[in-house]
Amino acid sequence: MKIAVMGGTGLIGSQVVEKLNAAGHEAVPHAQSTGVDVISGQGLDEAMAGADVVVNLTNSPTFDEASLDFFQTSMDNLLAAARKAGVGHFVVLSIVGVDQVPELDYYRAKALQEKILAAGPIPYSIVRATQFMEFIDAVMSWTADDTTVRLPATPIQPIAAKDVADEVARVAAGTALNGIRNIGGPEVFALDELGRITLSRKGDHRTVVTDPTAGTFAAVKGDVLTDKNAHLAPTRYTDWLS
Numbered sequence: 001m002k003i004a005v006m007g008g009t010g011l012i013g014s015q016v017v018e019k020l021n022a023a024g025h026e027a028v029p030h031a032q033s034t035g036v037d038v039i040s041g042q043g044l045d046e047a048m049a050g051a052d053v054v055v056n057l058t059n060s061p062t063f064d065e066a067s068l069d070f071f072q073t074s075m076d077n078l079l080a081a082a083r084k085a086g087v088g089h090f091v092v093l094s095i096v097g098v099d100q101v102p103e104l105d106y107y108r109a110k111a112l113q114e115k116i117l118a119a120g121p122i123p124y125s126i127v128r129a130t131q132f133m134e135f136i137d138a139v140m141s142w143t144a145d146d147t148t149v150r151l152p153a154t155p156i157q158p159i160a161a162k163d164v165a166d167e168v169a170r171v172a173a174g175t176a177l178n179g180i181r182n183i184g185g186p187e188v189f190a191l192d193e194l195g196r197i198t199l200s201r202k203g204d205h206r207t208v209v210t211d212p213t214a215g216t217f218a219a220v221k222g223d224v225l226t227d228k229n230a231h232l233a234p235t236r237y238t239d240w241l242s
Contacts, residue, residue: 015161
């Protein structure tokens with residue numbers, strides 16, 4: 001199959017392209033750097049030409065309220081171009097629990113993206129992943145200083161980006177789900193505990209302080225960002241750190 005991968009040069013996209021091509025498909029990466037702009041629509045018709053499947057891994061440049069406009073406009077443009085090209089399967093990567101955290105602008109924006117896709121004219125698949133292991137350092141940096149890292153005890157189920165890419169590639173090569181598949185890491189941690197494990201493994205002597213008001217994940221109630229019934233990926237966090 002010919003598969004157009006939007007956002008195909010990023011952390012997940014580049015691996016999805018590699019995995020699909022290794023499996024014998026023709027996966028083509030598209031991004032602003034290749035002349036494709038999902039907001040203006042530049043290059044979309046050319047990118048979709050002859051494609052059997054579209055995988056949309058593009059992301060908003062901001063995580064604030066402007067992300068709602070990004071996903072509305074980009075999905076409208078992508079779906080119109082895909083329909084015009086006769087694409088038969090449209091895949092999007094989303095977040096486990098995304099519709100359970102309306103307090104976060106970005107999560108509301110991703111939920112909107114899912115809604116637009118499900119209401120659209122093309123058979124679709126939504127892969128929802130838990131939090132990426134690769135983002136834990138960034139999460140800690142939001143609420144850190146020279147001596148402490150402040151983190152809430154929000155339950156997190158970290159998954160390796162390579163395991164996410166494996167599942168996205170598998171779904172893209174298969175029959176449209178017309179629904180959602182949840183994937184997650186094999187273990188659930190409290191975020192503050194995850195911070196302590198990370199710092200310890202890296203020889204970082206800062207102290208993790210449990211603070212229910214600290215950072216983005218303070219807005220998350222309960223364990224909605226985890227799913228023990230999801231398809232569980234193989235990579236454990238401590239192995240990934242090694």
